[in-house]
Amino acid sequence: MAKIYLTDTTLRDGSHTVSHQFSPEDVAKVAKALDEAGIDLIEIGHGDGLTGSTINYGFSNYKELDVIRAAAGVVKRAKVTVLLIPGIGSVEDLEEAVHAGATAVRVATHVTEADVAEQHIKAAKKMGLWTVGFLMMAHMADAERVLQEAKKMESYGADVVYCTDSAGAMLPADVTEKISLLKANLSIPIGFHSHNNLGLAIANSIAAVDAGATYIDGSLSGLGAGAGNTPTDTLVAVFNRMGLEHGADLYKTMDASTEALAPVLLSKGVTAQTNLDALICGYAGVYSSFMLHARRASARFGVDLRDILIELGRRRAVGGQEDWIIEVANEIAQNKVK
Numbered sequence: 001m002a003k004i005y006l007t008d009t010t011l012r013d014g015s016h017t018v019s020h021q022f023s024p025e026d027v028a029k030v031a032k033a034l035d036e037a038g039i040d041l042i043e044i045g046h047g048d049g050l051t052g053s054t055i056n057y058g059f060s061n062y063k064e065l066d067v068i069r070a071a072a073g074v075v076k077r078a079k080v081t082v083l084l085i086p087g088i089g090s091v092e093d094l095e096e097a098v099h100a101g102a103t104a105v106r107v108a109t110h111v112t113e114a115d116v117a118e119q120h121i122k123a124a125k126k127m128g129l130w131t132v133g134f135l136m137m138a139h140m141a142d143a144e145r146v147l148q149e150a151k152k153m154e155s156y157g158a159d160v161v162y163c164t165d166s167a168g169a170m171l172p173a174d175v176t177e178k179i180s181l182l183k184a185n186l187s188i189p190i191g192f193h194s195h196n197n198l199g200l201a202i203a204n205s206i207a208a209v210d211a212g213a214t215y216i217d218g219s220l221s222g223l224g225a226g227a228g229n230t231p232t233d234t235l236v237a238v239f240n241r242m243g244l245e246h247g248a249d250l251y252k253t254m255d256a257s258t259e260a261l262a263p264v265l266l267s268k269g270v271t272a273q274t275n276l277d278a279l280i281c282g283y284a285g286v287y288s289s290f291m292l293h294a295r296r297a298s299a300r301f302g303v304d305l306r307d308i309l310i311e312l313g314r315r316r317a318v319g320g321q322e323d324w325i326i327e328v329a330n331e332i333a334q335n336k337v338k
């Protein structure tokens, strides 16, 4: 089997769980531990990527360039990675991120909208960045369509293309079908990013590897939007058990979780996520990043969180429609939703 490259997204996808409040000091502490553990790419920043700190997605108290500088100051071998969603962040934002120390970027679009990444992927390559195309909400398109969009990202110059299970809604058979088709038809490596809303993140990551993916995502203790991501610590243990080649050290990855991340979380009053709430994200096929907003809307309008998420799934809401969550909660409160 080919070597597996691990991307840890504790400090980016995990930011959703702390309302995007990882400070430069927090980032330095956790990024250093991840780097020493042998993780290949360490993704940092606001949960919604560059310039995500807005009223729509939630403000961070910290400047994103300070956060990037903090990671770049301690990371010796991993790629300091940022997420760029065209339309939220721009090519200019990416240039600033590179000056602050970013060496890799994941350009993310909805699974059917790779076209909007052309300018950003090409610009990232010109900047000399390791450039990943990241197709989000992959459960919403069939395998042929995912391939069509992935081919576009490949043609723009992406070094890797990801099938991203943003809603944690995919089953192992879906993963096998999609990754196998990508593997058979693309010349660049394939990646897989999973959410654990149906408790399948590890199983789906294994299915992805078996089908030919060589870039796999995780986060320490599974910290991430919704039920969280594939736990990097568990993933490393599983990959070891499978005899796969990768660069991470199991004990050091576990220590990054318990000795670096856990005290940071404790200082913010975060101990664990309520997975049963997040289960509904996967059940309903709803964007994992909606959880934080849906919880707030649930408290504000006094309606069941599950009802909000299921209704958003029925309406096929996607990222960028966070304002719809409030509208849906309000409509449920007024008995306007059947």
Ligand SMILES: CC[C@H](O)CC(=O)C(=O)O
Pocket (backbone or CB within 6 Å): 013, 047, 048, 049, 108, 136, 137, 164, 165, 166, 167, 193, 225, 289, 319
């Ligand atoms: C809002 C961006 C999103 O969190 C990116 C991601 O990790 C995903 O789609 O799963």
Ligand SMILES: [Mn+2]
Pocket (backbone or CB within 6 Å): 013, 166, 193, 194, 195, 224, 225, 288
């Ligand atoms: Mn994610």
